[in-house]
Amino acid sequence: MNAVVHRDYSFKGSDIKLAIFDDRVEITSPGGLPGNLSVDLILQGRSEIRNRVIARFFKEIGYVEQWGTGIKRIVELCKARNLKEPEFIDDGAFFKVIIYKVPDSAGYENKILDFLYKNGKITRVDVEQLFNVKERRARDILKNMVDKGILKRKGKGSKVYYELNKDRDFFIQK
Structure with a gap:
């Protein structure tokens, strides 16, 4: 859901990619983090809405409770299941989230x-x-x-x- 809401739709010909491996799931979204955001800032709950219409739609249908909680929720759910902490990688052109499927x-x-x-x-x-x-x-x-x-x-x-x-x-x- 975060990938759909936050991806950079100006990247033509690039799609959100979902790769499923035995030990992890990788979600790669076109476009790096917007503005002055960094991985450290998003882990603290900081958020900038790149796609306001899509974000508002997801909020209205109940998929988003509050802005800036998606990444924190991913981390908390992984911890609750004793999973290795997810990785968040921003290379400027793509944003990748790696969620491990097995407990550390x-x-x-x-x-x-x-x-x-x-x-x-x-x-x-x-x-x-x-x-x-x-x-x-x-x-x-x-x-x-x-x-x-x-x-x-x-x-x-x-x-x-x-x-x-x-x-x-x-x-x-x-």
């Missing part, structure tokens, strides 16, 4: 640690359900935490589970 490792780790403090152990299936990921991704997450020394793998075959590595001194028991 700290988001995964914190949620797994919370689960372990409550349940004592975690399985690959638990991780699949916690993060709505496929088996391969769940295995990668757990392996990464084992490699970092956070978890210990226990059991064999279908009985594999993971526990906190209590040999590490950085854990505070809850």
Whole structure:
């Protein structure tokens, strides 16, 4: 929605581009940030309306609540889902937003640690359900935490589970 409202329509032959990858979505809009805006300023909530008619229309149909809240809302929604913070890139000719689709490792780790403090152990299936990921991704997450020394793998075959590595001194028991 932000791309439609804020794009520079004077760029003939350029369209808004949406690229969907396994780990991210990239939205590229023709035209850099208007006026004296910078990425830092838009992250603070500063906004300049390039297309007043389109912006007013979106506001009247309820898609825009208040001017200058779109970028903040994107950042807040990503944080609420433990996603890596989105990237905003302005090269003067195009404005690109990169929204990552998978939680950053700290988001995964914190949620797994919370689960372990409550349940004592975690399985690959638990991780699949916690993060709505496929088996391969769940295995990668757990392996990464084992490699970092956070978890210990226990059991064999279908009985594999993971526990906190209590040999590490950085854990505070809850």
